[in-house]
Amino acid sequence: MLNVALLGFGVVGSGTAEILTENRELIKKRVGQEVNIKYILDLRDFPDSPFEKLIVHDFNIILNDPDVSVVAEMMGGSHPAYEFSKAALEAGKSVVTSNKECVAKFGDELLKIAAKNGCRYMFEASVGGGIPIIRPMMNDLTPVNVTAISGILNGTTNYILTKMSAGGVDFATVLANAQEKGYAERNPSADVDGLDAARKIVILTALATGIIVDADSIYCEGITKITEYDMDVAETFGYSIKLIGRFEKTKDGKILCMVSPRFVSANNPLYTVNDVFNGILVSSDMLDETMFYGRGAGKLPTAGAVVADILDIVSGLDSIKKLEWKRADAEDVADISEYSCRRVFTFEGTDVNKIEAVFGNIGQLVVNEGKISFVTSFMTEKDADELVAKCDMDLVSKFRIL
Numbered sequence: 001m002l003n004v005a006l007l008g009f010g011v012v013g014s015g016t017a018e019i020l021t022e023n024r025e026l027i028k029k030r031v032g033q034e035v036n037i038k039y040i041l042d043l044r045d046f047p048d049s050p051f052e053k054l055i056v057h058d059f060n061i062i063l064n065d066p067d068v069s070v071v072a073e074m075m076g077g078s079h080p081a082y083e084f085s086k087a088a089l090e091a092g093k094s095v096v097t098s099n100k101e102c103v104a105k106f107g108d109e110l111l112k113i114a115a116k117n118g119c120r121y122m123f124e125a126s127v128g129g130g131i132p133i134i135r136p137m138m139n140d141l142t143p144v145n146v147t148a149i150s151g152i153l154n155g156t157t158n159y160i161l162t163k164m165s166a167g168g169v170d171f172a173t174v175l176a177n178a179q180e181k182g183y184a185e186r187n188p189s190a191d192v193d194g195l196d197a198a199r200k201i202v203i204l205t206a207l208a209t210g211i212i213v214d215a216d217s218i219y220c221e222g223i224t225k226i227t228e229y230d231m232d233v234a235e236t237f238g239y240s241i242k243l244i245g246r247f248e249k250t251k252d253g254k255i256l257c258m259v260s261p262r263f264v265s266a267n268n269p270l271y272t273v274n275d276v277f278n279g280i281l282v283s284s285d286m287l288d289e290t291m292f293y294g295r296g297a298g299k300l301p302t303a304g305a306v307v308a309d310i311l312d313i314v315s316g317l318d319s320i321k322k323l324e325w326k327r328a329d330a331e332d333v334a335d336i337s338e339y340s341c342r343r344v345f346t347f348e349g350t351d352v353n354k355i356e357a358v359f360g361n362i363g364q365l366v367v368n369e370g371k372i373s374f375v376t377s378f379m380t381e382k383d384a385d386e387l388v389a390k391c392d393m394d395l396v397s398k399f400r401i402l
Contacts, residue, residue: 002314005039005062007084008075009046012098015303016072017051031314038068059084063091070313072306073097082106089113089121096309098125098302104199104215107206108325122309127153127200128278130301131294137207138323144284146208149247150402153200155276155297156184156191157223157243162274165231165240171224183276193222194243194259201245205257206325208247213328219258219336226261230397233346233373237364239263240271244402254334262402263344270402337382342401346373347393358391371396
């Protein structure tokens with residue numbers, strides 16, 4: 001019998017308990033032994049829960065129990081999740097987690113501690129919810145050189161943008177609707193400002209390169225400024241707007257990592273990823289493009305990924321032991337000012353000649369509601385900023401094209 005302790009009994013924690021309990025016999029049949037929940041750590045009491053007797057409020061009870069082999073951390077946030085995870089690993093207890101913030105901030109350190117103490121630190125549930133992406137990145141894509149990743153990594157923002165694209169509703173209205181449906185938190189800033197997606201693309205980048213970048217240092221732009229007009233322009237030009245986490249390996253081997261809303265073309269698989277679904281497109285030298293798609297959040301999808309990690313430990317799979325991350329140095333990270341892509345600009349005014357005088361030959365163009373929107377050729381961030389500064393018309397919005 002393998003004894004497990006759950007840290008946190010919120011949405012994911014309760015879902016994990018549900019799966020481990022309801023599928024107890026199936027799990028035993030598949031992995032050859034019973035997986036038993038011995039403790040559930042939470043600040044609250046749950047008098048009406050079937051798991052009431054398992055609730056404890058002191059982490060040391062779990063830490064000091066030699067019968068507990070695996071700790072599943074689903075608390076969220078950096079602290080005390082980091083301290084609890086570190087202590088458990090130092091005690092030789094494997095840790096599985098859904099906590100992308102903790103993985104993004106401390107994953108390199110916690111992986112080293114796990115290796116030193118002969119246990120494992122696993123985090124399938126930290127990116128993509130129930131989408132299997134961490135294992136394929138570690139195992140199936142090991143022989144190839146991953147050159148780029150583009151991902152719709154946050155279900156809340158994708159739901160909001162999908163509803164806005166249907167027309168007739170602004171950001172604030174759709175956000176309120178998402179909160180009513182439980183798709184958005186009361187304080188949605190981590191989602192709508194792009195922070196959640198930033199942590200996830202940092203984790204995927206680390207899996208692709210072995211180097212973990214500080215999530216707080218990457219370029220990160222959310223969706224709060226996107227308007228109905230932007231949505232109309234995207235539709236006119238044949239694009240959809242998605243919040244994209246993007247990793248690229250530059251020609252000189254450096255890492256470029258960023259989050260921003262993008263115009264996504266209709267021939268891109270991410271174009272049709274809608275509502276609360278996530279999509280992750282991995283580009284590599286041998287496999288070209290590999291697409292991962294599914295529900296990126298929710299109680300059971302995420303809990304299922306937590307349980308999958310627990311069962312990997314029971315089964316003795318050891319791929320995670322080989323995983324090491326290096327903290328990024330300045331020379332590892334590319335200068336974003338040199339990042340090149342096509343773009344869509346919208347300016348106040350209708351003078352096409354002024355636009356062409358600054359930007360030269362442009363692609364698609366539309367003049368509507370006293371504004372002019374157009375598609376550019378490839379240009380760097382630096383060149384784009386310089387051209388905008390030269391134009392004597394007021395900039396309304398700018399988007400990168402994927």
